[in-house]
Amino acid sequence: MSLALEDRLAITELVSLHGHLVDDGCLDRLEELFTADVVYDLTDFGQEPLHGVAAIREAAWALGAANPVAHHVTNVVVTASADGQVHARSKGLGIKADGTCGSVSYDDTVVRTADGWRISHRKVSPRRTPLSGKTKPA
Template sequence: MSLALEDRLAITELISLHGHLVDEGSLDRLEELFTADVVYDLTDFGGEPLTGIAAFRDAAWARGEGNPVAHHVTNIVVTVAPDGRVEARSKGLGVLADGSCGSVTYHDTVVRTAEGWRISRRRVSPRRAPLGGKAASG
């Protein structure tokens, strides 16, 4: 299955919208990003997966000042899996209030809904070592 250019653009804009809404504190608009039953997987950070928009919203509010002040997304790659699932992979940069920053990879499954494309699953993986953590051979 191929994906139309219009769908690829819509998915790219969907992923980009995440940072704008979260950074603005517009958590009342998360339905524009996620399916109602979204799984937001933070296990690579030692947390449990969050299931549903309310769980994501509550976790963000609970984290308060610990949230990044800026989420930047880049390098979005959209693919169609052999089973027909649409997947997107992107890089994220988070800037904290003290000026420190970190890098993550977002692994998304996106689905077409009556309202448009939405993220149904997101796994967030921190980037902590260069070259995928693989030691140089030589």
């Protein structure tokens, strides 16, 4: 499957919009990012996946002041597969109020809806080990 340049740009902007909406506290606009039945997979953080936009919104409100003050998304790579699925992989940096930061990878499945592209599945994986723990082969 081939994606038009306009679709690639729309998907990249969709992924980028997440940080703006969350950092601005616009949690009432999460439907602009996700499908209603989205799965937001946080298992790599020891949490159960969140199901649906309302669950994502509630988790953000519950986290409160522990939320990062800034989400930065970089290195967005959009891939369309032969089976028609579209994936976006990106890197995220989160800056906390105390100045500490963390890095994650976002692995998204995106689908075209009547309202435009939306994320139907997001897996968030922490980046804690250089080179993903790989060492030089002997």
